[in-house]
Amino acid sequence: xxxxxxxxxxxxxxxxxxxxxxxxxxxxxxxxxxxxxxxxxxxxxxxxxxxxxxxxxxxxxxxxxxxxxxxxxxxxxxxxxxxxxxxxxxxxxxxxxxxxxxxxxxxxxxxxxxxxxxxxxxxxxxxxxxxxxxxxxxxxxxxxxxxxxxxxxxxxxxxxxxxxxxxxxxxxxxxxxxxxxxxxxxxxxxxx
Amino acid sequence: xxxxxxxxxxxxxxxxxxxxxxxxxxxxxxxxxxxxxxxxxxxxxxxxxxxxxxxxxxxxxxxxxxxxxxxxxxxxxxxxxxxxxxxxxxxxxxxxxxxxxxxxxxxxxxxxxxxxxxxxxxxxxxxxxxxxxxxxxxxxxxxxxxxxx
Ligand SMILES: [Zn+2]
Numbered sequence: 001x002x003x004x005x006x007x008x009x010x011x012x013x014x015x016x017x018x019x020x021x022x023x024x025x026x027x028x029x030x031x032x033x034x035x036x037x038x039x040x041x042x043x044x045x046x047x048x049x050x051x052x053x054x055x056x057x058x059x060x061x062x063x064x065x066x067x068x069x070x071x072x073x074x075x076x077x078x079x080x081x082x083x084x085x086x087x088x089x090x091x092x093x094x095x096x097x098x099x100x101x102x103x104x105x106x107x108x109x110x111x112x113x114x115x116x117x118x119x120x121x122x123x124x125x126x127x128x129x130x131x132x133x134x135x136x137x138x139x140x141x142x143x144x145x146x147x148x149x150x151x152x153x154x155x156x157x158x159x160x161x162x163x164x165x166x167x168x169x170x171x172x173x174x175x176x177x178x179x180x181x182x183x184x185x186x187x188x189x190x191x192x
Numbered sequence: 193x194x195x196x197x198x199x200x201x202x203x204x205x206x207x208x209x210x211x212x213x214x215x216x217x218x219x220x221x222x223x224x225x226x227x228x229x230x231x232x233x234x235x236x237x238x239x240x241x242x243x244x245x246x247x248x249x250x251x252x253x254x255x256x257x258x259x260x261x262x263x264x265x266x267x268x269x270x271x272x273x274x275x276x277x278x279x280x281x282x283x284x285x286x287x288x289x290x291x292x293x294x295x296x297x298x299x300x301x302x303x304x305x306x307x308x309x310x311x312x313x314x315x316x317x318x319x320x321x322x323x324x325x326x327x328x329x330x331x332x333x334x335x336x337x338x339x340x341x
Contacts, residue, residue, distance in 0.1 A: 018262050018263055018265075018266040019259070019263075021258075021259065021262050022255060022259050025254075025255045025258045025259065026255050029250035029254050029255055029258075030247040030248065030249055030250050031247050032250075033247075033248060033249075033250040033251070033254065034247040034248040037248055043251070047250075047251050047254070050250065050254070051254070051257055051258050051261065054258045054261075054262070055258065055261050055262065055265065058262045058265065059265060116230055116234060118234050118237075119230065119233065119234060119237075121237075123241070126237065126238075126241045127241055127244065127245060127246065130238075130241055130242065130245060131245055131246065131248075134242075134245075145242065149239055149242035149243055150242055150243065150245055152243070170203070173203065174200075174203070177235065177238060177239075180238065181234065181238065
């Protein structure tokens with residue numbers, strides 16, 4: 001139903017009624033903003049990038065195939081622009097920041113603890129914590145985790161996108177999750 | 193299979209991407225090893241939580257800000273026919289250069305009529321037609337090429 005509405009709005013845009021685009025923006029703004037936020041890592045830049053993503057989609061609206069769903073298309077544009085933004089911000093080396101030791105220590109520290117507090121967490125508590133903690137991950141873990149686990153991209157796509165070898169990508173995904181688990185355990189420890 | 197190996201295959205295991213025999217080996221291992229069992233369970237929970245993470249709320253008046261830009265863009269493209277000639281030349285140059293790299297390329301069509309210098313490096317959208325009827329659109333223009341017309 002919503003997809004049909006999208007299609008009508010987009011056809012209107014293609015026929016020269018730009019105000020129809022508002023319905024599209026209103027439907028996808030949270031999704032686009034979240035994706036941008038989780039890649040660029042802060043609200044200020046995320047807002048800029050998200051705006052730019054919608055504007056890019058609008059400028060290219062004539063070539064959008066209305067037989068296809070809009071969501072994957074706008075997501076791809078957003079991911080593209082967010083990663084582009086990071087590249088311009090942090091030079092080419094942004095994926096190689098050296099912060100490994102902190103996070104490795106963090107996950108090693110609690111390895112041998114007895115019952116894992118993480119297992120007792122309610123689903124909503126976990127979601128609540130994750131939503132915040134993922135923002136504190138270093139870029140090189142946050143971006144792969146976002147693309148793989150949240151945006152559902154494949155290993156191949158991501159390693160091409162980020163221009164890193166598959167092995168490196170898998171290492172980042174693994175370490176990122178270890179870091180997240182460590183952060184969640186810390187959070188629980190602080191609360192108790 | 194030892195713990196190290198099990199943990200290194202955990203993601204693929206959880207996504208059912210491993211060959212049947214390997215999955216079976218992991219099942220056997222976790223029957224005996226509580227640590228690996230716990231680790232796998234926790235990861236399963238974490239990964240499924242990540243995939244259901246709710247969206248953040250876009251800032252207030254976000255849609256207004258976007259629509260302002262969209263309407264400006266629309267007006268500029270209505271009024272400004274001159275920019276096309278510059279972009280045509282730029283595009284033509286880009287096609288020539290690109291063809292020397294990818295001979296199967298037969299045509300590039302500029303999709304945006306106006307060209308505004310935002311705070312970002314301008315990224316017009318192109319539709320590319322390859323020799324074998326594939327089409328794709330690009331928002332990336334090699335900048336070094338793009339600015340020499
Ligand atoms: Zn084990």
